[in-house]
Amino acid sequence: MRVWAIANQKGGVxxxxxxxxxxxxxxxxxxxVLMVDLDPHGSLTSYFGQDPDTLEHSAYELFLHQGIVPEGLPRQLLLPTSHERIALLPASTALATLERQSPGQNGMGLVIAKSLAQLWNEFDYALIDSPPLLGILMVNALAASQQLVIPVQTEFLAVKGLERMVNTLTMINRSRKQALPYTIVPTLFDRxxxxxxxxxxxxxxxxxxxLWQAFIPIDTRLRDASRVGVTPSQNDPGSRGVIAYRALLKHLLSNQPASHVA
Structure with a gap:
């Protein structure tokens, strides 16, 4: 399994x-592909038609065992999506309570890494949608990942979020055996x-x-796909946004660490 985190310390990017x-x-x-939603807002979970406010079972349950992940629990939490090859580990709004629950508990930063280890041979890729705040959830996403994608909206305030994200990454890398490689992706570009x-x-x-030298353009077809709960390439494989993401994927695959190349 290759694990990618998608993160930025600013929302809406x-x-x-x-x-x-x-x-x-x-x-x-x-x-x-396994998609992991670690954002308490649950945008990814909502994308695929689930309600993070009412979900009975979610990624939140992984954090309730003092840093230990019970055998088989991650698999029990998975939900199907509109794509037969994509499974979802959903978020619930209860994730927002973890920050005040976790102080003093050892091993809480590695819960997602331990969970993915149980699913390692069942998926080729895991993509983690991270919250826009530095805390236990983002730490989990970065600790579990082999590669980081940082979307940055092409407007000035988003650059400040990027600066904070790079500073966070520098801090996280001090506790990693190998520095986490990252790619900055300009998004929502309007020429x-x-x-x-x-x-x-x-x-x-x-x-x-x-920096990935190209960019993801503003494309209403991307929003159309979210409205019907399918991936953008299912909705319109020839749209400008999908063409751009296809180029980005090619770039990411060609720049993976040698031991993780698909």
């Missing part, structure tokens, strides 16, 4: 859309606006080493 788009393209190519143009220029000047 396209994390869920990026997660679903990449997962859909991997599944279209015959890969078995008609000065904000998009100037932000993309800034990213290319200041983050070129980790």
């Amino acid at each position: 396209g994390k869920t859309t990026t997660s679903v788009s990449l997962a859909g393209l991997l599944a279209d190519a015959g890969k078995r 008609r606006t000065q904000a998009s143009l100037s932000t993309l220029k800034y990213l290319r000047e200041h983050y070129s080493a980790a």
